[in-house]
Amino acid sequence: MPHTIKSKKQLLTRVRRIKGQADALERALEQETDCSAVLxxxxxxxxxxxxxxxxxxxxxxxxxxxxxxxxxxxRRNDLEQVVKTLRSYLK
Known part of the structure; x- marks a missing residue:
């Protein structure tokens, strides 16, 4: 069983929290909130x-x-995929 399925509930909770934070950021920008709060x-x-x-x-x-x-x-193929993903993420 893939690890994302085993920890699905925890991961979805994190994603929903991020979504809430992004929504709050959008509201802050719409309301012209102070720059420091936006940052x-x-x-x-x-x-x-x-x-x-x-x-x-x-x-x-x-x-x-x-x-x-x-x-x-x-395992080597999986490693190469992780390296490729990390390079993309860290750009």
């Missing part, structure tokens, strides 16, 4: 997304790269 909201969203990424990435690494029952070639 703080953006930083909070970034932190929440980073936390979500870390949680999903850790589960992926543990399930796919630490799985001794998977063939070496499959």
């Amino acid at each position: 703080q909201q953006i930083a909070a969203i970034r932190g929440a997304v980073n936390g979500l990424m870390a949680e999903v990435l850790e589960g992926h690494l543990r399930e796919h790269l630490d799985a001794h029952d998977l063939p070496l070639e499959q």
